[in-house]
Amino acid sequence: MQQIMLDEKWTFRRGMLDSIGMLEADPGKAVDLPHDGMISLSVSKEAAASVDSGYFPGDTCNYTKNIKVPVEWKEECIGLKFDGAMMHASIDINGCKVGEHHYGYAPFYVDITDYVAFGEENRITVNVNTGVQPSSRWYTGSGLFRGLVLCHSPRVHIQNDGVFVYTKEVTGETAFLEAQVDLSNATLENRLVKVTVMLMEEGSTKIKAKAERVVQINPNSQETARMALHLKQPEIWSVEKPNLYQVRATAENIGTFRTHFVKNEENTVDEATTLFGIRTITADSIRGLRINGKTEKLKGGCLHHDNGLLGAISLYESEVRKVKKLKEIGFNAIRTTHNPPSLALLEACDRLGMYVFDEAFDAWGIAKRTGDYSQYFESQWKKDLTAFVRRDRPHPSVIIWSTGNEIPERGGLNNGYTRATQLAEAIRELDPTRPVSNGICSFWSGLDDAMARGQDQSQNAKDENHSDLWERCTEPFTNGLDIVGYNYMEDLYERDHELFPERVILGSENFPKEIGFRWPMVERLPYVIGDFTWTAWDYIGEAGIGKAVSVEKDDPLLKKGPGALMAHETSPYPWRTANDADFDITGHMRPQGAYRSVVWGSDKTYLFSRHPETYGKTEITSLWGFPAVDRNWNYSGYENKPVEVLIFSGAEEVELIKDGQPVERKAVTKDGKMPGSVSFELIYTPGKLEAVSYSKGQEISRDQLETSGKPAKLSVIPEKTVMRADGHDLVYVNIDVLDEKGRLVTDAAIELTAFTEGSGYLAGFGTGNPVTEENYTDNKTTSFGGHATAVIRSSYETGKTVLTVSAEGMKQVQVVIG
Incomplete structure (x- = not known):
């Protein structure tokens, strides 16, 4: 089958295209695929999906392109290959409907042999509809976000x-x-x-x-x-x-x-x-997960499909950058939560070396959201599952299949027990080489009224340890599974091993702040094969699920605990991202990433501070939150006030040094809720703060924070300086606000403007700020933590691209990309 990429020069329009007259009435906008039609929309507090989509609205839109089909293909078969189309896609050839596809994440193929005119121009039109919101968990994007290929072959x-x-x-x-x-x-x-x-x-x-x-x-x-x-x-x-x-x-x-x-x-x-790739996979409760005969523990991260500033667009370069950064801090596995990933992500994992826990569905027949896939599941699950497995099974990075996540049918409702086995067997028919799993959670949903009475109905609430309700009600659901995924139920591992001694357990979702005291258990228990944090990389939607607030000791929120910070109640507009990950949406590592790397064996030292205004207060972190610390020593107005610093280190001791003078030396905590950490209290004064780690009296590593001066100049550094003219290449450009001495101004919130000239164009511009009304597709942003990021995308024209970044009162900076 010969394949011709069709990503260049499509016409994009809002609304539904149902007649040729509309082509003349609306000239549309020229775009290259992959393209996300949602990311350029303005966010709104009235958005139907609310926090689910980061306050982005849904809409209908369409794409058109004319292609000439050679007369030499007249005796051949011709088709269109989609890696995904978000969602409810309707495909027309020359005004005639030739196919439709509802599941936005799944790949599909449309045979157009009988509809094209050979030797002539043919109009391809794809209408998509994300207007029924919320349509998925979480931000979906809209349109042809993964590209399109024209295929032709002999009969x-x-x-x-x-x-x-x-x-x-x-x-x-x-x-x-x-x-x-x-x-x-x-x-x-x-x-x-x-x-x-x-x-x-x-x-x-x-x-x-x-x-x-x-x-x-x-x-x-x-x-x-x-x-x-x-x-x-x-x-x-x-x-x-x-x-x-x-x-x-x-x-x-x-x-x-x-x-x-x-x-x-x-x-x-x-x-x-x-x-x-040549490799073998086995899993059992004695030897655990074995890849090529070697026992592996999965150091995993859950990964949503969006790419931050680019929206839902998936390009090989964006996925490579993500995988590289995850590997740098110790990850060896990702879970494609909770839908089929892009082909670009799988290729990146194949080439760079990253295991993939490959997931098919977030919903079966019982809905989780108003417009989700559940309404089509009964009639289309086998078609979509088959296309997903057939596309992904050649990839050596894929080591485990997942039939779903937190499926409401896990307690047997809606014929869930037999359907779970059906899905697992359908996968085995297509691929007998990989184990099958499913991410199962506690019964905060999924039981009938009689069984649900007395159950904690808050999301991912833990079942009582003295009850075996979860085990009894999910055992038939696990019938077809080789590996049972446990979402947030680490406390059941050892007890369930006694009940099911042959069961292989995977921590399929885990709270980010708990990695320190959970990971030693994962390493100790052979039948537990890994841990997947929620999440490895920040994403749009489920806005504010990870947050921390400091309150007075008599605040009534303390009685509610982490449940007081659930996203739907405490993430008003314009909250945008989940704010729960090891990396923000631009690729800057966050404190939990630093902590996780230490737990997994990094010998680096990481120094963070808490804002002085929180001193003496009690911190509440959401279930998916992390202590509110920053790499910052700029606290103007808080001079001579007490402040706390938090240090992550795998060494035996850490010494804190202020302006060259020792402050205190402490042993690093090895137990409790955050082993591998140590905290100090001191009086804040501007200057330099250093943390030095020691083991056996020898320095292992050190880190420092330093008070900067006022913003004075910009640093604009591209991650590479050459770009392919293929319409798919990207250059990420890191922008920092510096003082006169070249130090990062970590509290700088400066309005920045960017524009490009030449063959490439500005595909995304913004920051990791989780609360913003900014449009990533325009040319303005406000720095966050002193940082911003520009993403330059190539066109199909050769030539240089010049990026200019400016801020009021500072010299503009230009970089040239060849």
Whole structure:
């Protein structure tokens, strides 16, 4: 199947396009795909989805593009391959509806063979509708946010996503592989097809392994060619060494079969390629999760699909940047919460080495949100699940499938028990090589009225430890699962192991601030294979789920505890992001990221301070919150007031030094709720504060905070200086507000303006501020913590791009990207 990218030069319009006359009435706007039609809308306190979408409204919009279909393709099959379209997509060719697709996250394919005019221009129109809000959890974006491919192939061809090679066993210096090639015959005759599978190291044409098979495909039918291969001295794929091969499959139509073989006068050949990595996966309660025979603990993070300033747009460069940063602080796994990810993210994980816990659904037949997928699940789950698994199964980074998250049917309602088994078995039919899981939570929902009485109905409330209600009511739901995901139920691990000694447990969601005292348990228990924090990277929507406030000791909020800070009650407009992650939406590491890296073995020291105005008060953190500390020593107006600093370190002791003079030396906490930390109290005065970590009397590392002067200049540093003219490349540009001495002004809130000239354009401009009305697609933002970020996207034109950033009273700064 030949594939031609169609991402260049579409026309985007608001509203629904249902007649050719509307094309003339509204000229629209030229855009390149992937494109998010929601991120450029203005947020509103009246937005129907409220905090769920970060106060972004939904709408309807459409995309059109004219393409010429060569007359030479007249005897071929033609289709459109979508990696996702948000949502309720309706696809037209030349004004005729040819397909529809409701699940915005799932890939799909539309056959347009019978609708195109060969040798002529053909209009493709895609209408999408996110107007019924809330339509998902959380910010969805809108439109063709993952791009589009035009496919054409002979009538006898390899199906879309039809090549699957997997590792059966690696013994000594030999890898034993199995190849499957799914074929289609769109003719009216029995066809014999010679199928060849070749394995090459990526970037090389040298064939390392090869197998052939001849199969018959009946008229208008499908068939699968299966063949074994073996490879000597294989290069194994792992997160440490993500070695990749390229699989090339060909399907040659060699003739017809009536009562005997009749050779073609001229054969047609179809071809498909995919990446492949050799690795094995097993999981059991004795040895845990084993990748390539080695026990692994998953240091995981939940990841929503949006890319912050870009909205829901997924491009390879944005995903690579994210994965690199996560790996730098110790992550080795991500969970694609709670929907199918983009192909770009999976390729980034394949190439960089990151395990993927790949999730299919956030809702089955019982709704979680007004406009969610539940209304289509019954009729479309198998189609969408099949497309998802077939697309993702070649990727070595994918190690676990998930059939869903916090599914209301987990207690058996709506035929949930049998449906859970059905989904798991449907996956196994498509891929027998990976374990199947599901992220199951406590019964804050999911029980009938009689059973629900007396249960804590607050989100992710913990079940009483003396009750076995959860175990009894979810056991049938886990029937098809190889690994049982526990959302926020770490306290049940050891008890449930006694009840289900063969069960493999995965902490599929966990509170970010608890990693310090939970991780040693994960390491200690062989049947617990990992922990996934909610979340690794901040995201738009579920606004303000992670927050902390300091109150007086008699404040009535203290009686409510963390539940007092639930997002829907305490995140008024214009709260935008969840504010619960190790990185903010621009990629700046937050305090919980620093803490997690220390828990996972980093020898770095991280120094943070609390605002002096909180001294003497009691802090309440939401369940997904983290102590409100910052890398800041600018507290004008609070001179000579008491202040607390918090230090994260894996060493034995930390010494605090103020302006070169020792303040105090303390042992690092090794137990309690935040092991790997130590706090100090002192009087705030401007200057330099240092924290030095020691073990066995030797300095391990140090960190410092320093009071800066007033904002005086801008630092504008691109993360790379060359950009490909392919419409998909990105350059992230980090902008800092500095004082005269070049120190970051950590409390600077300065209005910045950015504009570009040349071939590239400003695709996103903003900060990690979780509370903002800013539009990331315009050219103004206000620095947050002294930082801002610009994202430059390439066009299809070659040439330089000049970014200019300015602020009132400061010299403007230009950077040139080649």
